[in-house]
Amino acid sequence: MAPTTSKRPIAHQDESLDVCNEDCRRALRDPEALVHVATRLCKAFTNRPSVYAGQAHSRSKFDQFCRLHPPMFDGKADVMEADNWISRLEKIFRAIDCTEEQMVEFATYNLADVADVWWIYTRKLIKQELGEETPITWTRFKQVFRDQFFPEVFREAKAREFADLRQGDMSVHQYSLKFIELSRFAPYLIPDESRKAQKFERGLHPQILDRLIALKLRNFDVLVDRAMIVEEYLQSREEQFDKRKRKQQIPKQSLSKKPFQSSGQMPPQNNKPQQNATGQHAMCQTCSKVHRGKCLMGTNTCFKCGKLGHRIRDCQDDQRCG
Incomplete structure (x- = not known):
């Protein structure tokens, strides 16, 4: 089905188009005038801004904004996160060259939970103050946002720090x-x-x-x-x-002294009893007793008879002893 052309005039049509319509009636009698009118019509439609040009441009900016993965803000994080959120958004806005109105629109789109509820009621109050036709600037948005989520008392504390x-x-x-x-x-x-x-x-x-x-x-x-x-x-x-x-x-002696390496045997002991200055036998270093000759402690040898296989307490009754 072929599309039909509406004969109802457009309300916002330029005055130049009205002049062209009058020239068209004269051009029917003059071929040269017809060419002149056609040229004027082409220029009029070319120079006339499109109704959707502004919307398309805004949509293109929003697509660029989304592709840069802007952060969300829910109002539940630490107060420092609020200031960091503003800083990251401003970095994106500088990259895509947004207008003040677009900056507010895009930023509030990325509010969630508590922050989103806050903005719904705050926007109404600001619009009542400014009027519905006056756009909210980015400076005004940052002011009310920081007063709520990054209060002045905290900013002053950070300044002192x-x-x-x-x-x-x-x-x-x-x-x-x-x-x-x-x-x-x-x-x-x-x-x-x-x-x-x-x-x-x-x-x-x-x-x-x-x-x-x-x-x-x-x-x-x-x-x-x-x-x-x-x-x-x-x-x-x-x-x-x-x-x-x-x-x-570290003591110097310990540097030259070789460490004792255990090979499963006891270190050699001096079993010979030592004598003191008076000629008497000194205390044995192995059994802590005073005796003559070689110390038999730990050798499984009878201290009385010197034979193997029994202890001294069994020596009187044992036939092997004596």
């Missing part, structure tokens, strides 16, 4: 990452590159600071690099000092 930040037990690398993370809450403390480097330098460990302060490094990246080099040198020197200290604590 940055002001008091020191390296302490952290490595230089960990300290630099913490410095960068907290610096966004107090940018007024580091208004330029030189102030930023000075702030970082003052928080370094004293041993590192002593070796860098005379250099007057005023570039943050260069300062961090030099601080890491000094830190590595100090750690290497400390390890060498600990090795020398451990060697000095």
